[in-house]
Structures are given as structure tokens and as C-alpha cells.
Amino acid sequence: MRGYLLGILVVPLLKHCICGDVVNFDGDIKDFVVGKSKLFVLTDHRLHQMRLDLSEEKRKDITNATHQYRVNILVPFDDNDTLITCGTFRDGYCEVLDLNDITKSIYDQSISVGPKQNDKSVAFIAGPSTDRYLLVGKKDEETKPQDPYPVVKLWNTLQSQIGGIFNIEEGSTPSIQSTARDVEFVDGFQRVSSLYLFLNAQTDSGRKVQVLWMDSNKRKKTELFESLQSATIECCNDKARPVLVASTVIPSGNGVIWAGVFSAQDQQDPENTALALYDISAVRGRVKGFCNTGEKCDSESGSNLQPLSVVFKYSSMSSVAAVRSGSWIVLFIGTSDGQLIKLMLDEKFTPGCPIVLYKSDDERAVLPRMHFVPVDFKYIYIALRKEIRRVSVVQCAKYSSLKDCRAALDPLCGWCVNTQRCSNQDECSKWMSTPKNSLQEPLVSFQAWDDKSSRKVTLHLALSLESTGNPAFSCSFTTGSVNLCDGSDLTAVFPNCSCRFTDQLLYTGDLNVSAIVAVEDQKVTETLTLRNCSNITNNSPNPSYTQCVQCVSSGCQWFFSSQHCDWKHGPGPQLHAQDACKDLFSNMDYKEPEILSLEPNKVSFHGRNNVLLRGRNLESVTKIHIQGDLDCIPKESPVFNRSRDTLRFHIPPSGTKGTGKVCVVTPDDRCHGNSIITYSSQPSCTGIQPTVSWWSGGRKINVQGSNMEFVESVIFHNSAPKRLQTQYNLSSGDVWFHSPENNNYYGSSSSLSFRLNVGNSTVDCEHLFYELDPRFTLFTTLQLGNDLQVNIKKMVDALNLSLSEVNVTGLQGDQQYHCVLENIESKAVICNIKGESGAVTAVDSLNIRVGKKIIFRTGDRPAYLVFFSIVFSLICLFFILIFCILISIFRV
Structure with missing residues (x-):
């Protein structure tokens, strides 16, 4: 009786799985809405009433044994504490439910309001505050x-x-x-x-x-x-x-x-x-x-x-929602490949760096509608097929330092001086955050200029931060273990500080400087190399585009009139080297590299090793840039194998799905080409066939699943891990490999686990079971016209051998005959030797190859037959000796 009651309690809980901020339902989600402090989720068969924390309160079945009532309009009427549902049952049906208990029906009526088919429709409460209507926009079929x-019609409520x-x-x-x-x-x-x-x-x-x-x-x-x-x-x-x-x-x-x-x-x-x-x-x-x-x-x-x-x-954007935070606009974007992206816009609608808040492992699309938690807008609900997720819109807590908090490029996250953690502003009174219109600026930036009258170089440091209070702030600059500036030449007023030092320090060569910035309890350390700007081109009779780039990249200024590099005369905007030197580049005799193809050009978001790039004029390429559509800073990958028309490199992990633009970088820091690479979901292993191998290995194992083309190898985990290269079957979408030899104790069944290698990551797959190698004993032959049928006896096993896995060769003197397999049974293998040029009457022995190894040669009799022969001979010899001894005794 207790077991029966336990079943009654447990089964409803298993209808959908609640795992933290996610709920999995037993049917596809058709729609979901938020009303007051409730969340209402509509699936194929049920309407669910849930609290904002995703715990279920009530449910209402919309299907029974005689009819299915398909709901196509779901509208909360908060002012009236009701939930309006309309759908298709006979000529149409509408019902008004209690907003706090959907199992209570307040009113129902047979009427056609929503669409009869699966067409999209729009419905919401509209009209003046004195007369509220249900507005429905739908196609008339x-x-x-x-x-x-x-x-478009208006219905009374x-x-x-x-x-x-x-x-x-x-x-x-x-x-x-x-x-x-x-x-x-x-x-x-x-x-x-x-x-x-x-x-x-x-x-x-x-x-x-x-x-x-x-x-x-x-x-x-x-x-x-x-x-x-x-x-x-x-x-x-x-x-x-x-x-x-x-x-x-x-x-x-x-x-x-x-x-x-x-x-x-x-x-x-x-x-x-x-x-x-x-x-x-x-x-x-x-x-x-x-x-x-x-x-x-x-x-x-x-x-x-x-x-x-x-x-x-x-x-593949599929949905969008938005909130405001001061002058910032925060957009939340759902995609058809299962991602939730956060995008910040400043007051001029300039976008910042996209942030991926959630990424599914598969390709489930985010449904077009997304809703915020109505209380504080700190969470957003998204739906993916059978799943509802509650995702935090602010994930500041995962950043443990001021530097990491600012590097997140999220203006909603700032460093709270009071609590010494990364948080949003409403949790803090003294808060340091990203300044307006500064999303693309680094946390620390430097400028240097030379005051020739005082023979001093000024080094200026700026933090891209603003604060609601006046935080304690200090700076120090060192070269080696020596302070670069004395007290009189060092100034620090949040968020800027400057250091002046004699230019004689740069006469002997480059100067490595370490800058330490202290903001309250947080320290940020940056290193830079200062160069004597006037020395960059002094020793070069023919200034070039490369030298101009080197000059501007060092923080110096290129003077086109005199074609030389020198110090800036004072602070000013930092120019991009390629923009500042573009006039010189147009005069260069330069063979630009070209990209013709990438193999492969579709990878998992875990990246890919050993990618082949084909093109022209590739000998000068120093590295590869991969700029993802969700990346602010391109990823770099070195070239490890090159020729004039091919390169090989590794594609680093993306962390997101989508596309990336690939270009090749030359020594002048220019990037050439614009080839597209697509990042997709990781492979998912659903099974292998066959599931068992023979002990000596070499059996072809097919791996089934999705996105199998991204698998580079399989890794077996045992006492000596093995990495096996795979091959991909384009027609079936399967990966296959040859099973390794099992090095464990030979003589009993066992299994080896393996994983799929994808880029620099692995994905769990299956266990491969092992049985003893196939065991063949004796064979007989039967003449069939010019052909010779060979019947081979075998021991029963669980290998379920296929005809393609066994190869039999008959031996007669110096002649070899291929035996064409006809059938493999549990205890026998039957094959035919074709007598195409004359009758084949006999064979002395057989070679039987299974996989890549000859595991039976009948001329060498099986080991157990050799053992029995030796034992039998010893027994016979023993009896012969006894017989001889007895005869000798009787003669005496």
C-alpha cells in the first residue's frame, strides 16, 4: 500500500523535471505568458500555472479521450485577475480562468476567436482604462x-x-x-x-x-x-x-x-x-x-x-526583448541555434560587445516570445522546445576582481567598493563602472609625449572607469626595481595619473615599464615598452609602410612631410596604425595574400585542429585572425605549416555558436581576406554499432549521433590511453574507427570506455565491449561441380560476425584460392572456392583473417588440439612402457 501511495506522489513529479532554473515538460511548449506573480505555460496537452521560481502550482488538462482542445490564444487580464484562453474545439471555444487558480473556470463560451490552423496570431488587452477589450489580429482562412x-477585431472582456x-x-x-x-x-x-x-x-x-x-x-x-x-x-x-x-x-x-x-x-x-x-x-x-x-x-x-x-x-536570430538602465538599452536576443545573447547600446545606439548568457548543447531554437520576471527584471524566461529556462540578466558575481569585472564589457556590472565585489548598482553606494560611450575602450590606456624644452618625457595613464564616490587612487611606475618618477613628477587624480622622467633613459634602447594602479583595495598591473620615437626611422634611408605601422603602434607620431617618426607634441587621440599609414600602403609594391578555401569551414564551438587554408601569396603570413560575430577582440592562431599556397593552423574554441571571419595577418599587421567559418553545436553520441569487438582489435566500429563531422579522433581510457583517428561517412553521417587491441587480461569479457575528441575538448560516448577472438576448429569440403564448398566449424560467440569482416583463403601446395563467403552461422562459416579455370577438388589448409589479423591457420592446428595430442601421446607412451616392463617380468 505504501508503494502505491509513493507512486501516486512520485509520478506527477516526473511529468516534468525541475532542475534549478530549468523545467522540462512532457510536450512541446506552444506559448507562455507572465501575469502578476505567475507564469503560465501552454504545452500540447496541458496548461501549467507556475510561480516565478518555476515551481508548479496548478495544471489543467486540455485533452481528454474524446476531443483535443487546442489553445491558440493565452492572455492574462491582470486588472480583472483572469486568464483568457481561446482555441479550436468544434467551431471554437473561449474560457475565462481564475488567474490565481487555473483549475477554476469563471466563464466559457463556444465562439471562434483565434486562428483555426497553425497560423500566427497576436492577442493582448487593449483600449482605454474604462473599456478594456481583447484585441486579436489573425488571418481569416x-x-x-x-x-x-x-x-483585426476587438472582443468584450x-x-x-x-x-x-x-x-x-x-x-x-x-x-x-x-x-x-x-x-x-x-x-x-x-x-x-x-x-x-x-x-x-x-x-x-x-x-x-x-x-x-x-x-x-x-x-x-x-x-x-x-x-x-x-x-x-x-x-x-x-x-x-x-x-x-x-x-x-x-x-x-x-x-x-x-x-x-x-x-x-x-x-x-x-x-x-x-x-x-x-x-x-x-x-x-x-x-x-x-x-x-x-x-x-x-x-x-x-x-x-x-x-x-x-x-x-x-x-539566425529568433526573438528579442529589451529593458532600459539609465541611458543604456539592454537587448536580449534569442537565436535559432539555442543561444541567449545580451547586447548593450549606449545613448547613441552604439552596440557594445555581445555577451552569451546561455548556450544549449543542441540546435533547439529559442521561441519568439521572451518575458522578464515582473518584480525586478533581473531574470528573463526563455522557451526551447520542451524546456523553460530562467536566466539571470546580470551575471556580475562570477567576476572576482575589478579588472575582470570591467573586462566583462557589461555596463550593468561595476565594482562595489563597499562590498569588494562585482555587482549591479542598486546593491552598492560607491560603485565604479564603465563610462558612457566607452564600451570599446580598454580598462587601461597609455600616451607618451616629449617636452623638448625640459628634456622630459611624459607618460600618461587613464582608467576607463567612472565612480559614484571618490575612491582612493594611486599609481606607481617602475623599470626593473627602480621607480621611474620621483614624487614631484608623479600626479594621480582618479581616473588619470602622469609620470615625467628624463629622456636620457631612452637613449640606450627600449624601456620596459611596469605600471601599478591602486583603486581602493584593487590593484591593476600593466606592462608596456616605451621606445625612443626618433630612433625608429633614423637608421633607415627608405621609410616604409611597415615602419609607419611600427611607429604609430609604439605610441609615436608619423610625420608624412618629412617621412620620419618622432614624439608627439602633447596628448591627443590615439590613431589606429592601419588608418594612420594607409597612404603609404597604397604606394607599396605588395602582393597581398588571398584566401581561396578553408577545409573544413564548419566546426564545433570547441574549435578544430589542423585546418587547411588554401590560397595565394601565403609565404609572408605570420598568424591567423578569427573574428567571431559575437567577439569584440579577434582570436589569434599561429601558423604551424606553410607553403606558398597552403597553410595549416588550429581554430581556437569560440564559446558561442554562429559565424566567424577568417583573415591572414602579414608582418605589417594588416589582415587580408574574409573567409567565413561556422561554429555549430558539439557532437552528440547516441550509440555505436556493433557494440562488441574481438580481443585482438581491428573491428570497424560506427559511431552514430549528430554533428559527427566535427569529431577528430576517439580516445580510449584504460591503463594506456589510446587516441585513434576517425573517418567520416558523408552519406550516412557516421564516424567510424577500428577498435584497438585490448591489453587487459586475455580470457574473459571486458569493456573499454571512449570519448570523442573535438578540438581541445572531449565528449562522452559509449563503452566498447570485448569478447575472445573468433575460434575456428575443423573444416570439411564438398565438391559442387567445378566449385568447392568449404564448411568451417566455429565456437559459439557474441560477436555476430558479418560477411565483410571475414576473409578465407584456401591453400593447396603453392596455389591460393579465395573462398567467397556465403553464410556465417553461430557454429559454422560456409564459403565457396570458384573453379573458374577448372575444377578445384581439395585444399590442404585455410587462412582465416578477421579484421586485419589472421587469427586461424588450419595447417598450424589450434592450440587446444596440440595440447590434447601431446597429452594423448604421453599417455600412450606411458602404457607402452608399462607393457614392456610387464613382459620383461613374465619372461624372467
Whole structure:
């Protein structure tokens, strides 16, 4: 009885797995919404009510033995403490549930509100505060093409409204109509007194993204629809992206800033999707194909909306959400390859470094809708197929020092002097963080200039930090164990400090300087090499582009009029060497390297070893740069094998999925070429076939799974680990290798575990079991015309040998005959020797090869037969001796 009760308690818990901030459901997630302090998740068969910590409170089945009620509208009505659900059951069905207990039904009605098929729709609570409606935007499946059909309707949400709940009429049936051949609603929301709907429409001139605007202050539905304005949204200048994938409104004090993900619908394009920002506060005009009830839909006026800024491009963005923090805009981007990316924008919409908050091991797409925890916006909920995750939007705590905290390139993270840890600002009173418009600047930067009148060199250091208080601040500069500056020539006022020293220290050569900056309890140490700028080209009669780059990279200034390098005359902006010297480069007689191909050009995010680059003029290449689409700083990889037209190098791990641009670097620090490499998920091993090998090894083992082409080798873990190279079958997608010999004790079954080697990482796979080598005993022959059938007896084993794994050769004197295998049974192997040039009547012995090793030669009799022969001979000899002794005794 206790076991029965335990089952009742445990089984419901196993319906979905709760593992920290993740929940796995037993069906695909169709939609999820956040209302007040609840999270509502809709799957194929159930509606789940959950707390914000992802623990389940209630569930409601939407399927029974007789019918399936498919919910396609899920809208929380917070002001009324209800949850509105509508779906398809017979002609349609809507139900109003208690927001705090979804098992309690407040009202239900048979009515068609949402789409009947799997088309996208948009639904949310809209209208003035005195009259709240359910706005639904959907395609009408029953209307003939080119005829105006309703696509937007307003439904009552309360019985007190005219006509009662779920009524749409006010004497007539008001709606927004369309004549477009295909309409797909993507998003919609109400912002103060404005209603916005965003959709994809198939028009006579092609696919377009359009926005519909209405005045939500209008109390009557007819008046609200009569306020309709619309416009076409265009993206982008580099290429047409006519399909809207997802969108979000960005909280803003002035105007309405909206972000949309646009797609070119080319999955092979590394910049297939673009994220662009628009000011939609003044949508004016009309687009052809949309009108109010009773109007003609063929008029068009106004202008198309152009982006304020295109802030991010990626191969497969699938969703977007946004919050504000002071002057910063924080965008959260979901991707079709299972990543959640955080992107910061400054007040000029300049993007910072993308930060990957979450990355799935497989290719599950992030669903288009994402929601924040409504209390403090410190977490965001994302859905991936059957999984809901709660991801922290601020991950400051993992950075243990000021330097690491600033290097995270997240303006929401700063160093808290009070608590001596990396945190967000609302947890701290004295907080050091990234200054505005400084996302791309390093934490520490240097400048040096020469004051020729005083024969002094000034070294200036600046920290890219701002503080809410006045932190204690000091600097020191040393060369070797000697202080570079005395007290009078050293100044430090947060966040800058300067050091002046005599230029005689640079006459004998380069000067290595160590700078130590102390900010409260945190110390940052940086090293740099100071060069005498005037010596860089003094000894060179022909200044070149390379020398100019060397000059500017050393913090000096190149003077084009005199073609020489010298000190700067004072502080100023630091120029990029390639930009400062570009005029010299154009005059060079220079054979630029070219990249023709990369093999392979698709790798796991763990990287890849021994990649082959083919091209031209590659002999001068010093290193490779790989700039990922989520990287601010390119990764470098040395060249370890080169020729004029090929290079070999290792692709370092990316840490993210997506694409990277590969270029080759020459000694002048220029990067040439722009080849694309794609980072995908790591391989996943699902099994091997066969699962057992014979002891001596050499059996072909196929490894099944996904992304197997990224596997470089397999590593067996035993007393002497072995790394075996693999081969990839393009047609089947399998990796295969030959099993190693088992060095363990020969004579019993055992197993060896192995892993898949991917770049500099490994992925768990399977155990390979071992059995004794196949054992063959005797053979007989049977004449069949000119052919000779050979029947070989074998011991029963668990190897399940295939015909391709066994090779039999018959030996007759100096002649060898290939025996064609016909069948392998548990106790026998049958093969035929073809008598093509005459009858084959007999063979003296057989060679049987299994895999790569001859494990049986009948001319050498099996070991156990030799043993029995020796024992039998000894016994016979013993009896003969006894017999001789007895005869001798009787004769006597």
C-alpha cells in the first residue's frame, strides 16, 4: 500500500523535471505568458500555472479521450485577475480562468476567436482604462482571395460591456480589413494611448513588413478602428530583409523606440537576420491592402519607416526583448541555434560587445516570445522546445576582481567598493563602472609625449572607469626595481595619473615599464615598452609602410612631410596604425595574400585542429585572425605549416555558436581576406554499432549521433590511453574507427570506455565491449561441380560476425584460392572456392583473417588440439612402457 501511495506522489513529479532554473515538460511548449506573480505555460496537452521560481502550482488538462482542445490564444487580464484562453474545439471555444487558480473556470463560451490552423496570431488587452477589450489580429482562412476580410477585431472582456463578454458588435461589426494575399501577425502591444500591430504581408510588389497604429483612447470600437494609420517598415541598406521574425518595444521617455528582427530568409547567409531600431511614435499614412470597415483598401500614402540604427547582424536570430538602465538599452536576443545573447547600446545606439548568457548543447531554437520576471527584471524566461529556462540578466558575481569585472564589457556590472565585489548598482553606494560611450575602450590606456624644452618625457595613464564616490587612487611606475618618477613628477587624480622622467633613459634602447594602479583595495598591473620615437626611422634611408605601422603602434607620431617618426607634441587621440599609414600602403609594391578555401569551414564551438587554408601569396603570413560575430577582440592562431599556397593552423574554441571571419595577418599587421567559418553545436553520441569487438582489435566500429563531422579522433581510457583517428561517412553521417587491441587480461569479457575528441575538448560516448577472438576448429569440403564448398566449424560467440569482416583463403601446395563467403552461422562459416579455370577438388589448409589479423591457420592446428595430442601421446607412451616392463617380468 505504501508503494502505491509513493507512486501516486512520485509520478506527477516526473511529468516534468525541475532542475534549478530549468523545467522540462512532457510536450512541446506552444506559448507562455507572465501575469502578476505567475507564469503560465501552454504545452500540447496541458496548461501549467507556475510561480516565478518555476515551481508548479496548478495544471489543467486540455485533452481528454474524446476531443483535443487546442489553445491558440493565452492572455492574462491582470486588472480583472483572469486568464483568457481561446482555441479550436468544434467551431471554437473561449474560457475565462481564475488567474490565481487555473483549475477554476469563471466563464466559457463556444465562439471562434483565434486562428483555426497553425497560423500566427497576436492577442493582448487593449483600449482605454474604462473599456478594456481583447484585441486579436489573425488571418481569416475562410475568405476568398482579393476580397476584403477582417484581420483585426476587438472582443468584450466583461459582461458589463455592451452585448456582454466576447461580443464584437456595436450595431455593426467593426474591424480592420485586408485584401493582402497572405497576412502573418508577429507582435502587438499598447503603449500609453497608442495601439501597435506588426505583421508580414504578401503584396503585389512582394513581401513587406508593416505596422498598424490606432488611438486606444477612443472608447467606441468603431472610432478606434477609424483612427487607423499604417506604414511599411524597411530593413536594411546592405540587403533586403522583408520578413519580420520577432520584435519588442524599448522603454523610453521620449517617443516610442521599437526593435525588430528582420530576415532575408537565406539560412546559408551568416548575416541572414538583422536587429534594427525604429522611432514609431509618429506612424502616419496608409498602406495598400489595409483599411477600416466600409473603406476601400487600395489607397496608399505616407512614407516608409527607416531604421534609426542597425545594431546587430547574425545568421539566425529568433526573438528579442529589451529593458532600459539609465541611458543604456539592454537587448536580449534569442537565436535559432539555442543561444541567449545580451547586447548593450549606449545613448547613441552604439552596440557594445555581445555577451552569451546561455548556450544549449543542441540546435533547439529559442521561441519568439521572451518575458522578464515582473518584480525586478533581473531574470528573463526563455522557451526551447520542451524546456523553460530562467536566466539571470546580470551575471556580475562570477567576476572576482575589478579588472575582470570591467573586462566583462557589461555596463550593468561595476565594482562595489563597499562590498569588494562585482555587482549591479542598486546593491552598492560607491560603485565604479564603465563610462558612457566607452564600451570599446580598454580598462587601461597609455600616451607618451616629449617636452623638448625640459628634456622630459611624459607618460600618461587613464582608467576607463567612472565612480559614484571618490575612491582612493594611486599609481606607481617602475623599470626593473627602480621607480621611474620621483614624487614631484608623479600626479594621480582618479581616473588619470602622469609620470615625467628624463629622456636620457631612452637613449640606450627600449624601456620596459611596469605600471601599478591602486583603486581602493584593487590593484591593476600593466606592462608596456616605451621606445625612443626618433630612433625608429633614423637608421633607415627608405621609410616604409611597415615602419609607419611600427611607429604609430609604439605610441609615436608619423610625420608624412618629412617621412620620419618622432614624439608627439602633447596628448591627443590615439590613431589606429592601419588608418594612420594607409597612404603609404597604397604606394607599396605588395602582393597581398588571398584566401581561396578553408577545409573544413564548419566546426564545433570547441574549435578544430589542423585546418587547411588554401590560397595565394601565403609565404609572408605570420598568424591567423578569427573574428567571431559575437567577439569584440579577434582570436589569434599561429601558423604551424606553410607553403606558398597552403597553410595549416588550429581554430581556437569560440564559446558561442554562429559565424566567424577568417583573415591572414602579414608582418605589417594588416589582415587580408574574409573567409567565413561556422561554429555549430558539439557532437552528440547516441550509440555505436556493433557494440562488441574481438580481443585482438581491428573491428570497424560506427559511431552514430549528430554533428559527427566535427569529431577528430576517439580516445580510449584504460591503463594506456589510446587516441585513434576517425573517418567520416558523408552519406550516412557516421564516424567510424577500428577498435584497438585490448591489453587487459586475455580470457574473459571486458569493456573499454571512449570519448570523442573535438578540438581541445572531449565528449562522452559509449563503452566498447570485448569478447575472445573468433575460434575456428575443423573444416570439411564438398565438391559442387567445378566449385568447392568449404564448411568451417566455429565456437559459439557474441560477436555476430558479418560477411565483410571475414576473409578465407584456401591453400593447396603453392596455389591460393579465395573462398567467397556465403553464410556465417553461430557454429559454422560456409564459403565457396570458384573453379573458374577448372575444377578445384581439395585444399590442404585455410587462412582465416578477421579484421586485419589472421587469427586461424588450419595447417598450424589450434592450440587446444596440440595440447590434447601431446597429452594423448604421453599417455600412450606411458602404457607402452608399462607393457614392456610387464613382459620383461613374465619372461624372467
